[in-house]
Amino acid sequence: MSLPSVVTLIAETVTTAVTGQQFTAITGLTGVSVMTLEATFAGTGGSTAYVVIRSRLSSADTWREVARFDFSAAGAKWASLTSASAAVAAFSALSADSVLNGFFGSEYQAVLTSTGTWTSGLMTVKAHVR
Amino acid sequence: MDFWSDDGQGARQVSRFIAALDRSVDRYGQDVILRRTVGTANRVSIDCPCRASVRNYDPTQLAGTIQQGDSQVVLSPTDIDRVQWPGPEPIQSPPRATDPRIPRVTDVVVIGGRSRSVVASVPFVVNGELVRVELQVRG
Secondary structure, rough: OOOOOEEEEEEEEEOOOOOEEEOOOEOOOOOOEEEEEEEEEEEOOOEEEEEEEEEOOOOOOEEEEEEEEOOOOOEEEEEEEEEEOOOOOOOOOOOOOEEOOOOOOOOEEEEEEOOOOEEEEEEEEEEEOO | OOOOOOOOOOHHHHHHHHHHHHHHHHHHHHHEEEEEEOOOOOOOOEEEEEEEEEEEHHHOOOOOOOOOOEEEEEEEEEHHHHOOOOOOOOOOOOOOOOOOOOOOOOOEEOOEEEEEEEEEEEEEEEEEEEEEEEEEEEE
């Protein structure tokens, strides 16, 4: 199957607090060398909301965090994941607004966490892959 | 041959159905956008660019919920699967019973730049696989 140009990793309303809500995975993204991520958040009244994008090599492997977007108010952020060579390193949980470059699995999943009660909250992450 | 064993013929038949529809919409169809909007006050659109067969209903078909000006849109699951539209949904237990790929009446199809509302959505499933979607659109 050919690579799609744009895939939606999450488009979810955010109201009451959620902790680590996992979403179904986008699968079959083999051969990706660059991934541009755009995260947008809208809403008022809450405290925080962040989404972690995870990837794994196959459905039998472990999810690894590759991008994290944090919001405390409405806004939009982007990040570009590239296949730049990197030294051997251990996996670790990502800190706020950070990425792990070079780890392109075949599956991607969003994990949503929010605190406080948001009015008209909406978290979206779309990916342009090539 | 064992009555209960189809020796993979069912899966091959499904592939043939989808491939035939793909060829048909590729040759005779047009580019459309299947669109779902998420959110209420704040909204985001999730688009699926796809090839589709679009035709007006024959006057003899204007009955029931089909009105003059409505169109029939035939979609293949291939483009929907390629972008994995409408995107992920929260993992829940038990999993949702309905196939999320099937357009809903709240979705729209953008045809030639014009947004047309989905009035009815009919999935065709063969051997447990979605092979074709027929939509009635209006507006």
